[in-house]
Amino acid sequence: MRRTGVAVAAAFLSVLAGCATDEPSATPSGAASRTAGSGTGEQSKFFVQADYDNELALLDVSPTGPSDRPWEQALNPKMAETAKFKKPGPYRICFSNAGLNNPWRQVGFKTMQAQVEAERRRIKEFIHVDAEGKDQKQIADINDLLGRSCDALIISPNTTATLTPAVETACRKGLPVIVFDRGVNTSCPVTFINPIGGYGFGHVAAEFVSQQVKPGGKVLALRILPGVDVLETRWSAAKVAFDKAGVNVVGVEFTDGDPAKTKKIVDDYLQRHGTIDGVWMDAGAVAVAAVEAFQDAGKPVPPINGEDQLDFLKLWRDDKLTAIAPTYPTYQWRTPILAALRILNGEPVPSPWKLPQPTITEENLNEYVDADMPPLHYAMCGCTDLPGYPQRWK
Amino acid sequence: MPILPILSVLLVLIAVRQPDFMTPSSLMSFLGRSAPIVLLAAGQYFVIVSGEFDLSVGSLVTAQVVVAARLIDSDPSRTWPVVLLMLAFGSVVGLVNGLITTRLRVPSFITTLGMFLILVGAVYLWSDGAPKGGLSAEFRQFGRRAFEDTPLLGRVPYALLVLLAAAVLAVLLMRSDFGRTLVAVGDNPRTAELNGVRVGRAKTIAFVLSGVAAAVAAIVLGGYSGVSFQAGAGLEFGAITAVVLGGVALGGGRGLVAGAMLGALTLETLFALMNFYGVSGALRPTVQGAIILAAVAVSSMRSSSR
Numbered sequence: 001m002r003r004t005g006v007a008v009a010a011a012f013l014s015v016l017a018g019c020a021t022d023e024p025s026a027t028p029s030g031a032a033s034r035t036a037g038s039g040t041g042e043q044s045k046f047f048v049q050a051d052y053d054n055e056l057a058l059l060d061v062s063p064t065g066p067s068d069r070p071w072e073q074a075l076n077p078k079m080a081e082t083a084k085f086k087k088p089g090p091y092r093i094c095f096s097n098a099g100l101n102n103p104w105r106q107v108g109f110k111t112m113q114a115q116v117e118a119e120r121r122r123i124k125e126f127i128h129v130d131a132e133g134k135d136q137k138q139i140a141d142i143n144d145l146l147g148r149s150c151d152a153l154i155i156s157p158n159t160t161a162t163l164t165p166a167v168e169t170a171c172r173k174g175l176p177v178i179v180f181d182r183g184v185n186t187s188c189p190v191t192f193i194n195p196i197g198g199y200g201f202g203h204v205a206a207e208f209v210s211q212q213v214k215p216g217g218k219v220l221a222l223r224i225l226p227g228v229d230v231l232e233t234r235w236s237a238a239k240v241a242f243d244k245a246g247v248n249v250v251g252v253e254f255t256d257g258d259p260a261k262t263k264k265i266v267d268d269y270l271q272r273h274g275t276i277d278g279v280w281m282d283a284g285a286v287a288v289a290a291v292e293a294f295q296d297a298g299k300p301v302p303p304i305n306g307e308d309q310l311d312f313l314k315l316w317r318d319d320k321l322t323a324i325a326p327t328y329p330t331y332q333w334r335t336p337i338l339a340a341l342r343i344l345n346g347e348p349v350p351s352p353w354k355l356p357q358p359t360i361t362e363e364n365l366n367e368y369v370d371a372d373m374p375p376l377h378y379a380m381c382g383c384t385d386l387p388g389y390p391q392r393w394k
Numbered sequence: 395m396p397i398l399p400i401l402s403v404l405l406v407l408i409a410v411r412q413p414d415f416m417t418p419s420s421l422m423s424f425l426g427r428s429a430p431i432v433l434l435a436a437g438q439y440f441v442i443v444s445g446e447f448d449l450s451v452g453s454l455v456t457a458q459v460v461v462a463a464r465l466i467d468s469d470p471s472r473t474w475p476v477v478l479l480m481l482a483f484g485s486v487v488g489l490v491n492g493l494i495t496t497r498l499r500v501p502s503f504i505t506t507l508g509m510f511l512i513l514v515g516a517v518y519l520w521s522d523g524a525p526k527g528g529l530s531a532e533f534r535q536f537g538r539r540a541f542e543d544t545p546l547l548g549r550v551p552y553a554l555l556v557l558l559a560a561a562v563l564a565v566l567l568m569r570s571d572f573g574r575t576l577v578a579v580g581d582n583p584r585t586a587e588l589n590g591v592r593v594g595r596a597k598t599i600a601f602v603l604s605g606v607a608a609a610v611a612a613i614v615l616g617g618y619s620g621v622s623f624q625a626g627a628g629l630e631f632g633a634i635t636a637v638v639l640g641g642v643a644l645g646g647g648r649g650l651v652a653g654a655m656l657g658a659l660t661l662e663t664l665f666a667l668m669n670f671y672g673v674s675g676a677l678r679p680t681v682q683g684a685i686i687l688a689a690v691a692v693s694s695m696r697s698s699s700r
Contacts, residue, residue, distance in 0.1 A: 258627070260615060
């Protein structure tokens with residue numbers, strides 16, 4: 001009891017501290033490139049100590065459920081009763097999707113469609129509406145879906161705060177609502193499904209880079225863009241790890257997810273510093289570009305982290321890199337369908353449903369590299385047993 | 395060419411701060427990775443000197459890279475057909491820009507802005523918002539590979555050779571009758587027309603040249619960075635800044651293609667200098683904007699006192 005009190009107080013203080021030091025003039029990138037030494041800059045205002053502690057603790061929890069089907073597993077599950085939702089099938093399941101605007105969501109959605117196909121006997125109709133990354137469209141989409149006699153509604157929200165009222169409206173209609181990936185600020189959905197999260201991702205990568213870099217080595221941190229919660233948490237956990245290990249972070253730069261920009265940034269740092277001894281990334285999209293920048297400059301590729309995209313995994317194996325790939329697994333797109341069917345059958349479901357978040361390392365790399373799949377495919381899709389594999393994902 | 399002293403000063407400042415930059419291998423790599431923007435500046439020069447604008451080149455580069463990745467789909471045997479197709483695609487986009495501007499009398503600013511939006515939307519629709527397929531190693535060599543261990547120069551990127559070839563062609567073209575016609579068209583279309591010049595045809599060819607330059611830039615840039623949705627983002631502004639910086643008058647009729655290409659190189663040198671002094675890369679658009687305003691102001695002050 002007392003420990004929770006302390007943790008909450010610490011979280012509160014760290015939020016206050018984050019606000020107090022949030023000066024618009026000191027952007028992370030500018031601050032970091034100006035200061036020498038451990039230049040990780042100010043802590044992100046998105047950092048919440050209690051969430052951070054919780055996610056790091058979850059990294060060591062062994063999941064309950066079938067070990068060969070991680071999308072059915074749960075970490076520290078607390079079960080929610082769903083008897084009141086029980087009804088006879090087959091069902092009409094509706095899905096309001098934030099967007100399909102990146103390869104991660106593309107792979108995820110194909111996986112979800114295949115999961116629906118695998119359950120064809122129990123699902124008579126699957127209605128999908130794509131909000132194309134727009135909050136306003138998603139609010140309208142959810143409203144429309146409420147008039148289409150769905151038996152269950154799955155929502156992958158575009159942004160947290162803006163979509164919360166729409167999700168609450170849906171809950172009031174009495175049908176079971178399942179939220180996954182990004183969250184909402186309400187506990188009204190029957191369950192919220194997602195993997196451990198950004199702190200876990202950023203921490204695993206930063207720990208690896210800290211351990212592999214020789215003492216005093218120069219580390220470059222590459223981020224996609226500022227201000228997005230899932231990416232801010234990754235960086236803020238890495239910052240804590242780097243500060244604790246006393247790693248010399250020579251730069252924190254934003255790549256916009258653009259490979260050309262990434263290569264130029266890495267090239268710039270190589271010219272400015274001569275060598276770079278480690279690279280940390282908040283997402284795998286431009287990991288290959290970063291590696292190529294070292295290769296094209298004729299320099300050895302330093303320890304680096306990517307994600308589970310196949311282009312990076314192939315490069316890692318073929319060029320024998322020192323690397324690690326924490327993941328934000330796309331298999332989580334299977335779970336909402338399974339959850340909907342369980343809820344409509346009156347079976348209890350974990351709520352929240354925390355999925356395990358595996359890391360690809362040197363040891364298990366070969367299990368995930370598949371030369372026949374396209375370069376932008378995500379290896380952690382958990383989709384090899386689904387109908388239409390591999391053609392559907394090509 | 396007033397751009398040469400500016401470039402020299404920037405190079406001296408870099409040499410003071412970062413002497414390593416002046417080694418041949420470092421310079422070669424710098425020139426290689428600057429090739430796409432220099433190519434686009436050359437293409438943009440033809441359009442601007444004839445009195446028009448081409449805002450569509452950045453999105454054309456993105457479209458080319460995304461289309462190439464999907465068509466090649468990592469299959470080496472499709473490399474050359476796709477390269478030819480990209481050149482054809484670039485010319486067609488330029489031709490359409492030119493015809494709409496000259497035949498339908500739509501101001502080129504609007505024509506190419508429309509083309510920009512059409513290409514962005516079409517690529518998004520065609521690819522479902524995420525790039526598919528992959529570029530073959532054969533395709534990527536133009537942006538990544540180099541002649542290793544050349545005497546004196548060290549590592550000479552293929553991209554630099556592509557750039558030199560394009561530069562020689564551009565200079566020869568501007569010294570030909572067509573070049574003189576193009577400048578005359580930009581200087582005073584009415585006079586040119588009265589002298590028997592087919593103004594619309596000359597301008598349309600300028601747009602086609604810009605489209606082809608964008609295709610070559612896309613081949614080099616796609617090779618350098620691989621497939622991406624941001625491949626060409628913002629390049630149109632870089633190219634226009636470079637052309638203006640190189641002493642070419644907006645509105646047409648004055649300036650040299652070599653000046654435009656050196657303008658692009660000067661811009662890249664300035665960015666390199668900013669990097670060595672630890673200035674945040676986020677300031678680059680601001681610097682570009684200031685250069686455009688300053689260069690145009692200086693040039694209009696000079697022409698009004700003429």
